[in-house]
Each structure stands twice: as structure tokens, then as C-alpha cells.
Amino acid sequence: MSTTTRLSSLGELTIDVYDTTLRDGAQQEGMNLSVADKLAIASLLDELGVGYIEGGWPGAIPKDTEFFARAAKELDLRHARLAAFGSTCKAGTTPHDDPQVRALVDSEAPVVTIVAKSDIRHVERALRTSAEENLRMITDTVRYLREQGREVILDAEHFFDGYRFDRGYALSAVTAALEAGAEVAVLCDTNGGMLPGWVHEIVADVRTQVDGRLGIHAHNDTGCAVANSLAAVEAGARHVQGTVNGYGERTGNADLVTVVANLELKHGVRTLAGDGLRESSRLSHAISEITNISPYGRQPYVGASAFAHKAGLHASAIRVDPDLYQHIDPVAVGNDMRMLVSEMAGRASIELKGRELGIDLSGRPDVLGRVTERVKAAEAQGYTFDAADASFELVLREELDGTRPRYFTVESWRAMVQTLSQDISLTQAEATVKLHTGRGRVVCTGEGNGPVNALDHALRQALVDVYPELEDFELIDFKVRILDTQSGTDATTRVLIETSDGVHSWSTVGVGPDIIEASWEALVDSVVYGLLRRDVSPR
């Protein structure tokens, strides 16, 4: 009846993937990697299966010199080749006499990537040398490094701006490098201002003008880094640079995992060695643990929300036919489909959510009905279970078992903050909780740098003798939202808390007329859930 339309495809190709997380990615605001961090990230990048790992600029940055020294001894790379990044020799010098170039050789990296000016304005105004001397520096440096037995890659800095301003000069810089023996000339959109149509036009033109392999290095200043990388490949580039999680200066570099996933899963192009793409969600998150930059939930393919569905309307259809609502199978990138329990939720999405938590509700319409009612009523009060799986699971288990485990009961609690003047250093917060466990009554006071922190400390201290499992628990995230803001401080407050036991983390929610009460509810849920998931019995 119907005919599938075939769209243009890149077909049988192999693209080199060049990662610069450790060099250009490290330019990101707030990122500060130690040598140990860099070694750990390099191992993960190798697991991903990239072809090249650019480690840094030995000679210019002492930490990077050390990285290459230790990498040679400590790293056992299966797939990737290590690349040292540096500059051409200086104007008026030979590569042999330029200490910066010698440091690249001394790094013992098998690949050396040389950045060179290809925009005549940068040659004249930033480098303050002549057009001819810049070409001489490129030729001599590439030739010298080839003589030292290195694979040489040329990064043509500001290439696209240079091309627009003076096409002939930009092309001559690329030609000089390729003729001197560079393996590939990488066209860099250093300012990130390009759009995909323009990248395509320019790369296609360069292809007809020079003889050799071309690469692309894109930044995300127009929100098009991924698309610009694809446009370059479509126009003939065979080498793609980028960073994991799109780290980088300003708006970041092209997100390498997204580029690779698009090339592999959409175009069927071979990019990575091994089966790394299927591990890419885990690897991306592991790298963000090392960089200590919070993962971006909306990140394509690997983000926590990338396959999360909220619309209640579609839940029943998704259950039957997930392929109708997902552009790829999330397993291909090691991610998971998730159903969000939201105000638009119906029974179908709650059943699906239960299945995700390993609880089959399909034969229990009574439980499903009660849970749906409770979730709806709770959401009307301001609760949200989108981001509080643990609280949702407590509701679900309570309706399933008829009760929740009574690890402790609360007699009372109080929290207090006081300041003796406007001087913040004199502010004190203190909280007291009175609880009962099977082993008797406990009264405990905690201090903290705020009332919630003090309550958290008091609650843990009160329970840790009876439940030593609590020693592993740590509160790792805390979010507050004021609902119905028309009434100022009379409004309802919602608190979301994330707790970790070092291996897993879970989120709980609390709602109340004030932040302290809402936090208390979320804190109690987080302790109960943490004990429950370890199968601890009430003591």
C-alpha cells in the first residue's frame, strides 16, 4: 500500500573520530582537570572507541607535559592514538630551534596536531608576521615533525572566517600543510559562527581545490556544532573533532557522542572502534563525574531525559508500540526509555512506570486504581513524581502491601535559626528530633549551616545506632520550588532531595506550607526508601 521514501545517505564510509576533550574541552569555564583526571578520562575515551585522543599542549602547560610522560607509561590504549597539540614554529625560527616544537617531539606522542593561522587578518594582527612567513612556518613545521616519524594533523584556525575574507590565502595555508606531509587538514570554525549551509558550501569548494584529507572542528556558538560537523562530512570531510558532552570554551565544542550517534545510527557510517556507542551513556556520565560538571539532562542520546516521556495521552500507545514514539532504540546508546509520572498521568503511564521499577501491576487493577488516585491527589497538592522516583515507589509499595515499613515514628521535631546581628558568621541553626524505634525513644539535637542541614544531621544521628546502614547515606542534591507564587511566603513549598549511598542515588519529594516541613518529609522518605531498598527490617 505504501512506499517508503529513501533519503540521501552517506553510504559506505569510515570517518576518523578525534577527541579533544582533554585539550579544547578543558577550556570550558569552571573545568580544572588534574593529571590523574586526564588519565582517567583518556581510558574512558579509549573505551568509547575514538581514533585519536588529544591530550594537551606539552611544553606550554606543565600539567600537560606530565600527562604525556605518565600516559606513555600508564595508559594501555586499545583503540586510540595519543595526539599532542601545539603550534607551528615561531616567525623567524626553525622548528628544530623552537623549544615549543621540541617539546611536542619530546612528548613521544605518535601524533602531533599543529595549529596554524589560515586567516590573513590573524596572521597580520595577532601573529604580526607576513603572509609568506606564515606559510613557511607551516611547511617547515609539518616537514620537521614528519621527519621525526610523527603523524601530523593541521588545525587550520579561524579557517571559515579566513576563507570568507580571503579565500585564496586560506586555501594556501591548507595546501602548504598537505603538501608538506600532513595526514589531514582540519578546517576549524574557531569562533563558532558558521551555519550548516555555509559549512557545506565551503568544504565542498575546498575539496575541489586541494588534494588531501579534510577534517572539521566546530564550536556551538550558533547551536549548530553537530549539524556543522555533519554538513562537513556530507561535503567530503573524513575526520571529525569534538569533545565528550560538548565541553569547551564559550558554548562548547561539537558533542562527539551526538555526532557519532548521528553518523552511525542515522547514516550507517563507521566511526568508532568496537562497540563503544552502546556504552556511551555510561561513559558520558562517568566523564562528567570526573569533570564534576553536572550532566545536562536534555543532552541528545545520552541525557537522563533523552528518552523520558511525559505526555499521559501517549502512554497507552507507547506501551504497545514504542518505536512509534522514539527516533532510535535507546539501547543503541546505552540509555533507557523512562515514563514520567506527571499531572497528565493516567493508569497506563503508572503501570509502565511500575514495570520500570520491577513491579508488575498488570494483574492488579485495584492497586493501579488506588495509586493513580493518590498520585493525582498528591499532584493537585503540589507534589511532583517526575523527579522523585523513590517517593513514587514508596506510594506504590504502600498500596501494594497495604502499609509502609515502620522503621521509626516521629514524636516531634523543631528547627531554629538565629542571628545576633547582621553578621552572617554569627548565625546558628539547630534542630531537635524526638523519635521512637523498636529499641526505644531517642532525642537528638543536630547543628548545621541552616535549618534543613541541622534537621538532616539530627535525624541521622538519632537513627544511626539502630540503623548503621545510614552511615553510607549522603544528601547530594537539594532543590526548592515555591508553588503558587501569587501569595508570597504564604505559598506552598516543594522540596526535592537526592540521596546517595555511594552506589545508587534516589530522589524524594516533600510538600508543605514551608520549606522546613517540606524538607522534613523528603528527608524522612529518603531514609525510609534507602533502608527499604537494602531490605532492612524495622528494628
Place this chain on the structure above:
Amino acid sequence: MSTTTRLSSLGELTIDVYDTTLRDGAQQEGMNLSVADKLAIASLLDELGVGYIEGGWPGAIPKDTEFFARAAKELDLRHARLAAFGSTCKAGTTPHDDPQVRALVDSEAPVVTIVAKSDIRHVERALRTSAEENLRMITDTVRYLREQGREVILDAEHFFDGYRFDRGYALSAVTAALEAGAEVAVLCDTNGGMLPGWVHEIVADVRTQVDGRLGIHAHNDTGCAVANSLAAVEAGARHVQGTVNGYGERTGNADLVTVVANLELKHGVRTLAGDGLRESSRLSHAISEITNISPYGRQPYVGASAFAHKAGLHASAIRVDPDLYQHIDPVAVGNDMRMLVSEMAGRASIELKGRELGIDLSGRPDVLGRVTERVKAAEAQGYTFDAADASFELVLREELDGTRPRYFTVESWRAMVQTLSQDISLTQAEATVKLHTGRGRVVCTGEGNGPVNALDHALRQALVDVYPELEDFELIDFKVRILDTQSGTDATTRVLIETSDGVHSWSTVGVGPDIIEASWEALVDSVVYGLLRRDVSPR
């Protein structure tokens, strides 16, 4: 010497910008907007200058029904037309008899956007009706709404997947809508799986097959939402949908500000009414304060890092010749170049903001310098003045006059919350403040439904005898953001408070290790500012 290369340009065009932050954007994980939030965002969107604001789905979502009712009375839109989103009539019904369609008419929105299936598989498997009946539903619903005097927009859901599977059917759905009188047929990449080259191919083909205006609705699942929107425009679409900050389900929708900035600044295409693009950084941040979703620093154009340069080697070159290192002048989007190591920011925008507040700093470089330093230091601590003009004005006046008016001094304050059991109705909050005015010492205790509310009451009661002006003041909004979420409740808290005197409203900010302290600072600022703007002298 050199010849500038001209790249392809879209030339003289006008593109309709359709914002769906309040409908599709609200599908984002963790987002939960109140009616008041939606009204506030709609005003900001109108300031940005978009052509359409899609407000929600009246009839299906009670909050959205209320939004349209209140919008008709409370919103005074200068540029945008309000659009109600809904579905075609159900299979086997007429639009007139379908309560969902009637609710769209009852919303009184001048524009109605109808989502319809254009993928035959969705018609058969999700809608469970026939190909012909689906086309009948589209035709009848569009025609009915046109008869009711509405502008009708068709969102062709899953259009691209539908086209690939069965081109003829997808085209017939679009044709049915346009022939029945729809103003524009929007081709939706609902699953977000498209790449720009494919979007271009398909939109170009549709252009040749149907007669009427086409639009694009893109999601970011391949990291190409912006590029896909541009590709559609290049192929002939004249209507672009998206959301501010790229909010939306999964990986989000096309980021409208990025799309618009690319079209306006790169292609010279007219998209927004007025001069909204130059305000887009402020508007984007203001909207993220309302959604309470942390702004993404690497966001193109408007992100905090978008024009941040790690100084190093190029610092002086950047200062002399910023155009060599920036793809656009950040002023065009109301952003600023920032140097991350060397100091070089702010003065121009602070001067501008001063002018906005009626304070001319152009002849006072000393004050400008001191304010810039204070703002920078405060922002490093977590303060934000984007959304706290009153606190900023207090800083500015303090530096201008050398002091701030001493309406009162604080001896001490304390706040306390306690619960006698888990029963929320037994929770009590109480606060005591000890202040000095020119008329002596005051000790006052306030109660409230939370510690901040209690402090607010205590502070007003303590001062109202001396400053009866306070009787008019009311706290109307209260927002909390936890900064540096890595450390849980040990993190820094930022509070934004909005106060009204019935005529004007003003916003103040406080930052501290806990919410109570941060709130206290913002409360004190709000009282001081309120008295100052009424020209009250200290008593």
C-alpha cells in the same frame, strides 16, 4: 588585495515566530508552571516580540482553561497573538459536538492550533481509525474553526516519519488542512530524529506538492533542532516553532532565541517585532527564574559563558580587536563579552542599567568603577541582579551617595519551626526580631506558616508604628534557588523576593548559607527600597 566571498543568503524574508514554551515547553521533565507563572512568561514572550504565543490546551488541562480566561482579562499583548492548542474532533463526531473542540472556541483565543495525524501508522495504531476518516476530521475541524472566525494553524504530527513511510498520505493530510482554510501547515518532527539534510529534502519536496504556507516544529533528539529549523526555512518554510531556552520533552524543542538570532544576525531575515533580540539574554534569564530551571551556561547567544573567553595568550588581541574572536557583537543579543581571567566586563551594561533606572553615570567613572567591582564580587558569591533591580539600585545609590538610609538597625533575629507530630496542622513557626529606629528599641514576635513568613510578619510589625507606609507593602513572590548543588544542604541559597505597594512592585535578592538568612537579607532590602522610593526619611 583580498576579495570577500559571499555565501548563500536567505535575503528579504519575513518569518513568523511561534512560541510554544507554555505548551510543548511545559512538557519538560521537572517543569510545573502555575497559571501566574504562565501569565508572567507570556508577558516576557510578548516583550521578546514573537508573533504567536501558544498558551496551552484549554479543555484538556484545567490550568490551561484558567490561563486563557485570565489572559483575556489580564494580558495586554503588544505584539503576539494568543494561540490555543488542541486536537481535531474525534473519529465519528463533528467538531460542533466535540467538547474538546468547543473548549478551544470557548477559550476565545484568536488563533487555534490543531494537532493532526499525518503518519498513517499513527492513524491506524494510535487513533484506531481509517485513513479517510482522519482526513475528514482534519477538514471538518479546520473549516469549523474558520467559521468561528479563528486563524487556524495545523500541526502535522510525526510528519517526517509519516512522509518517509507513506509520502502520499502525509501530503494528503497537509493538503486537507490547507484546502479547508488553515493559515499554515506546520511539519512536525515529533520524535526529533531528523537531520538537516533530510529536512531540507522533504520540505523542498512538500513545497512543490502543496499550495500554502509551511512551518517547522523541531525537537533536539539529534542535537540538530536549530539546524533543522534553519534547513526548513532554507527549503521554503515561513513559520518556525520553538521554545525559549529550548525547553521541552526529552531533549527539548528548538531553542527559539538561537533560531531567531541565526536568522536575524546571520541571514538578515526579519523575525521579531520590535527590538526584542537585543533584550533576549535578559528575557531568557527572567523566564528561567520563573520556570526555576537553572540556566544552561553554554546556551548559544544568551548563555552566561556564550561570550566568555579564557584570557591567556589572546587577551590583549581580543581587547584590541574583539571582532576577530567573536562571531557577533554580544550587544545584539543583550549579552556581554567576559574575560574569565583578566578583568574586563560589566561597566557598559552597568552604565546602561543605571540609565534605565534614571541614574546617569556617564560623568562618574569613579562610581561606575566601584559599582562594577561590587557587582562582580557579589555575583561571584551567588547574587544575581538580573531579576533584582531594587537590590541593584540600592548598591548603586549607596555608591553614589556614600551611604544607604538608616531606617533601622538590627540587633538580632531568630526564627523557629516545630511540629509536635507528623501532623502538619500542628506545625508552628515563630520569629522574633529586635530592631532600633530613631524612636527607640523594638522587640516583636511574628507567627506564620513558615519561618520566612513569620520573619516577614515580625519585621513589618516591628516597624509599622514608625513607618506606617509599610502597611501598603505586600510580599507577592518568593523564589528560592540552591546554587552549587554538589554539596546538598551545605550549598549556598539564593532568594528572590518581589514586593508590591499596590501600585509598583520591586525585586530584591539575598544570598546565604541557608534560606532563612538569605530571605532575611532580601526582606530587609525590600523594606529599605520601598521606603526609599517613597522618599521617606529615617525616623
